[in-house]
Amino acid sequence: MEFIMDIFTFLLFALLIFPLMTVLMHLLLKKRGKKEYHSADGNHDFAVIVTAYKNFSVTLASIESLIRQNYPSEKYFVYVVADGCEDITEVSSDRVAVLKPEEQLNSKVRSMLFAIDRFKRKHDYIIVIDADNVAAPDYLEQMNRFTRQGYTAVQGKRTHKNLDTAYAGLDAAGEIYYNYTQRTVPYQLGSSAAISGSAMAIKASVYENLLREISSQSGVILAEDKMLQNYLAKEDFVTAFAENALVFDEKISKGVQTQRQRTRWLKSYFDNLKTAFGIAVLGLKKRSFNQVFFGIMTAYPPIIIMILFSAVIVLLNLLFAPGGILLIAAGWILFVFCFLFVLLINHARKEIWKSLFSIPLFAFRQVMALLNLKKSKTDFLATEHTKNRSVDDILKEMKR
Numbered sequence: 001m002e003f004i005m006d007i008f009t010f011l012l013f014a015l016l017i018f019p020l021m022t023v024l025m026h027l028l029l030k031k032r033g034k035k036e037y038h039s040a041d042g043n044h045d046f047a048v049i050v051t052a053y054k055n056f057s058v059t060l061a062s063i064e065s066l067i068r069q070n071y072p073s074e075k076y077f078v079y080v081v082a083d084g085c086e087d088i089t090e091v092s093s094d095r096v097a098v099l100k101p102e103e104q105l106n107s108k109v110r111s112m113l114f115a116i117d118r119f120k121r122k123h124d125y126i127i128v129i130d131a132d133n134v135a136a137p138d139y140l141e142q143m144n145r146f147t148r149q150g151y152t153a154v155q156g157k158r159t160h161k162n163l164d165t166a167y168a169g170l171d172a173a174g175e176i177y178y179n180y181t182q183r184t185v186p187y188q189l190g191s192s193a194a195i196s197g198s199a200m201a202i203k204a205s206v207y208e209n210l211l212r213e214i215s216s217q218s219g220v221i222l223a224e225d226k227m228l229q230n231y232l233a234k235e236d237f238v239t240a241f242a243e244n245a246l247v248f249d250e251k252i253s254k255g256v257q258t259q260r261q262r263t264r265w266l267k268s269y270f271d272n273l274k275t276a277f278g279i280a281v282l283g284l285k286k287r288s289f290n291q292v293f294f295g296i297m298t299a300y301p302p303i304i305i306m307i308l309f310s311a312v313i314v315l316l317n318l319l320f321a322p323g324g325i326l327l328i329a330a331g332w333i334l335f336v337f338c339f340l341f342v343l344l345i346n347h348a349r350k351e352i353w354k355s356l357f358s359i360p361l362f363a364f365r366q367v368m369a370l371l372n373l374k375k376s377k378t379d380f381l382a383t384e385h386t387k388n389r390s391v392d393d394i395l396k397e398m399k400r
Contacts, residue, residue, distance in 0.1 A: 002321045009324035016331030020338035026185040044147045046076040047123035051111045052131040056085035059131045065391040071140035079115040126207045130198040132250040142245035153239040156199035161248035168251035169355025170362045180342045183241040191293035193241035197225035226272045233279045233294050262369035304366040
């Protein structure tokens with residue numbers, strides 16, 4: 001029994017120090033070189049799809065930010081799918097089409113296909129924007145810098161647009177951490193960035209084919225972003241991370257919202273676990289660093305799972321092998337150091353640092369999310385959005 005406990009203790013320690021090891025590799029090794037963008041393709045034509053669900057008013061700031069892009073107006077078009085929305089208002093722009101399905105779609109995948117079937121023209125890339133997302137003025141220009149290099153998929157950088165509660169601050173802290181450890185670090189090391197679910201660009205033909213395949217599945221579809229990144233990884237495409245292509249995302253403000261959102265995320269993590277390991281094994285067979293690293297990274301447990309796993313191992317160590325507790329404690333010290341270090345080098349705002357004192361409450365909500373995983377089988381678990389902030393207001397606050 002003691003030997004088995006030693007194995008589990010070492011596994012936990014390895015998981016705890018893995019993020020720090022990858023961050024140090026990124027900082028010590030030469031970063032991926034920045035290329036000049038002289039592709040003959042010029043400016044790509046983007047179809048920007050905004051998916052709204054039962055709330056059209058929250059899209060107005062998003063639409064405004066897209067209309068005001070510093071990008072040739074003839075090279076992009078915005079399609080807003082208003083699914084189940086009764087509060088639709090007129091949008092006066094020849095670059096925007098508001099599409100209202102006759103019957104409620106209740107699916108982000110079906111909403112995107114609804115827009116694709118009504119494209120005004122053939123587009124090179126599809127960009128997915130959530131209803132609450134607000135794009136920085138140079139967002140499309142920054143994305144085009146990477147699409148001109150020939151990437152099949154490019155992930156923009158989602159960042160907070162509100163820090164009004166402790167929950168929002170902790171949500172923002174998590175996003176900073178995962179942006180760095182699962183997007184900046186892998187991409188700079190030569191692997192793929194994880195996809196966020198919005199603010200990304202994918203070659204139109206590739207994305208349309210995948211969406212049609214996904215839409216044929218029965219039941220509630222919660223993780224089309226995981227399906228997309230898995231498809232790209234299996235084909236050994238590298239997903240780029242456009243760190244300067246900013247999209248401001250609403251952070252959850254209430255405990256109930258945290259619980260619903262984490263239920264959806266945890267369910268998608270467990271559903272994706274087998275596939276993630278499969279991609280890593282495929283990479284070993286093909287000698288693809290991209291696939292091996294990406295598979296391991298996406299199989300890495302969420303922090304709440306690490307906490308619960310640690311609690312079990314500590315309890316068993318107390319019973320059978322007390323010496324292992326010191327190794328677990330060392331692992332957690334290094335993990336916490338890595339988390340705080342990532343916040344520091346990414347210049348986290350003071351509201352985010354203050355919110356860290358509320359971590360126990362945030363963790364409790366995630367435990368409750370774990371207990372509600374069955375609900376995800378019948379409930380789309382959409383997150384409520386209420387923060388209608390213009391891009392000008394957000395940019396002014398960032399400068400403070």
